[in-house]
Amino acid sequence: MTVFADRLTEANRQTGTVLCMGIDPHMTMIPALFGGGAPGSDASIAAIRDFANACLGQAIGKVAAIKPQAAFFEQHGSGGMQVLAELGRDAVRAGLLVVMDAKRGDIGSTSTAYAAGWIGHDAAFPSDALTINPWLGLDTLEPFLQRADATGSGLFILNRTSNPGAGDLQDQLVDGQPLYHHLAGMLAPLAADRRGASGWSSLGIVAGATWPEDARRLRAILPDSPFLVPGFGAQGAGPEKALAGLKRGKFGWEGGLVNSTRGLIFPAAAADAKSISDWNKAISDTVDANKAALSPTG
Template identity: 50%
Template structure:
């Protein structure tokens, strides 16, 4: 199935919440064990709790990569398990390089022989369209998605992304360049494109401008919760309950007192409550 249609189906099923897999040191409850085995046990439990309650996850590769080959192998096992739980996997890797290197990255993550399962990958556009086209081509051939950084959620985003070039900002120029590529990749069922863009919840006014430029692109929205973006800000570019994927990592993974849980049942209760609270907050904003 076309990636845009898969994403629309997932949002219709359980809402736009995306749970980020960010294994922060010192935040995983001791009951799961220590080191990488503890990280794996924790996130396997997380994936099992998400099934039927959320449909999208976003592993942040840096948190696994810092543990070397063992960390990357762990992430691959988590992604494979997510697939069995029917979760869409958005790989947060922010790749971007010249054409031949981009082709290698695209094959590594989106190709039929990819080393890790994912449904889409984040990419950096700042070296030009020739660095994005290999990702788009491989994604097209394999019903995958490409997620392009446009207006990010970090405070320093304004340093470059808000720079004026002629009468528009840099992020607007990027969006305008992407628009025809997104339009060409609309899903036959939903009309949503397989070309997503990253637009932070900390930039709601920019999100509204970008929705006019990119009417067919789903927005991956970081910055909700811990970074200061509200649920209302996060879904401001939604259309009829669709078109946004709102990421929450710490707010779901590490609720208050969860690291003190001594039994699996206690942890499940705290985790489920945090998941339900986050889901309700986003859905209330989406419906309001």
């Protein structure tokens, strides 16, 4: 198996897009078609399983990756976690890249345990890449890097998010530069050590979509790191902002993933779908429209 950086680049080229489908089974947003119930109940777990599987069916071969959000599975306890494990396994089997959005981070041996649980195709929660919270420091990334290197996997370090309070810590000025620039600088040598044949690194960052000038500055600090860009579509940013940190290759956009969740899996047209085939049609149309919006000619 090639390294994550190269699998990602290949997925961008094969699907013709950097679009990533966020899979967040919000109980309040899943169409009635899929059922539901109290969190943790058999009915709610069946609903998130059916919904996640339906999303997966619309993602395979069409988007570059999926990004399941762990919280919406954890909310249902171990039964929900089982659904997440199955989703990761099924996506991996289908050859679809899985970015587990679990934002883990802890010290020493604890990070080692998280890494074993969340990184690699044979992990309890199978993935191609994992999102990581760096607040505890660079040494806490080491166990994740070791596991990622050993399994040909990727990491996306939370560098600058796009929520309203993201700047509270990330933007604080240290020697005249925002802290997230310093963090990017600390990551740069680690990223440079992990370049694949594609030229891209398997060490990426999460780079919010609502501040494109900064995405370009981050790109200068981390020229080879894939950017995982949240906040496209329903969360606020248009294509120009979302693509600001990516690169135009000869096959189209490369160098990251632009994630959409609500805009892709909860479009208005799908909310009242009366049948799975109606729902599939609505999601398929939405995926196509989002791909077109993100295409080099879009």
